Amino acid sequence: MSPSIPLNIAKLQQRIAEAEQKYQRKPGSVQLMAVSKTRPAAMIREAAAAGVTEVGENYLQEALDKQQELADLKLNWHFIGPIQSNKTRAIAEHFDWVHSVDRLKIAQRLNDQRPAAMAPLNICLQVNICDEPSKSGLGLTQLEDLAEQLVALPNLSLRGLMAIPRATDDITEQRRAFALLSKALDQLQPKYPSMTVLSMGMSKDMDAAIAEGASIVRIGTDIFGPRQ
Numbered sequence: 001m002s003p004s005i006p007l008n009i010a011k012l013q014q015r016i017a018e019a020e021q022k023y024q025r026k027p028g029s030v031q032l033m034a035v036s037k038t039r040p041a042a043m044i045r046e047a048a049a050a051g052v053t054e055v056g057e058n059y060l061q062e063a064l065d066k067q068q069e070l071a072d073l074k075l076n077w078h079f080i081g082p083i084q085s086n087k088t089r090a091i092a093e094h095f096d097w098v099h100s101v102d103r104l105k106i107a108q109r110l111n112d113q114r115p116a117a118m119a120p121l122n123i124c125l126q127v128n129i130c131d132e133p134s135k136s137g138l139g140l141t142q143l144e145d146l147a148e149q150l151v152a153l154p155n156l157s158l159r160g161l162m163a164i165p166r167a168t169d170d171i172t173e174q175r176r177a178f179a180l181l182s183k184a185l186d187q188l189q190p191k192y193p194s195m196t197v198l199s200m201g202m203s204k205d206m207d208a209a210i211a212e213g214a215s216i217v218r219i220g221t222d223i224f225g226p227r228q
């Protein structure tokens, strides 16, 4: 298993470059995030040695432990899981990005708890793009309101949108969902020019996401293997 992490990353970078070319995206415009929930710190270290700089984690305590073990590395940490109010302080203190903001209360707390000495916390709003009752995220019609309230918070930097569409193997379906997120960003862009990031695409739908404008893809399985 272990020796395959650098190889998997090299293959992914190749796949990303091919998709950029195939879908007329600018070369190098799609960033790779390694999603490392449930994986030991040693695996992240291997990924970092293979060129990964962006690391995504879903669970706070697990992430904090790994950050400590990897403090000697220069990594950007992205929080991508659901956020409970009692976790906002540690998230504000220990992450560079949060991709899963979907309500004002959480944004407000992150803003208030972001240490003054740190750069503003980068935020993506999570959209429930397929309207699934089981999933986090706000509806497309609620986006503008939250964006408006969020840009007023000085310790946050509103950077873009994130979504986890319904799982399907049909690339046409995958593209349809990602296109909705992409269109939503286009509509917000004139009023909120700092919003340039589309956080979309996982191991099974990465190519569709790149086709529709992803700027950062969040990949776990295709880097580290299947989760237990």
Ligand SMILES: *Cc1c(COP(=O)(O)O)cnc(C)c1O
Pocket (backbone or CB within 6 Å): 035, 037, 058, 080, 081, 164, 202, 203, 204, 218, 219, 220, 221, 222
């Ligand atoms: C687990 C997870 C991923 C990575 O999923 P894979 O299918 O393993 O690539 C991406 N984004 C989020 C929000 C996740 O929770």
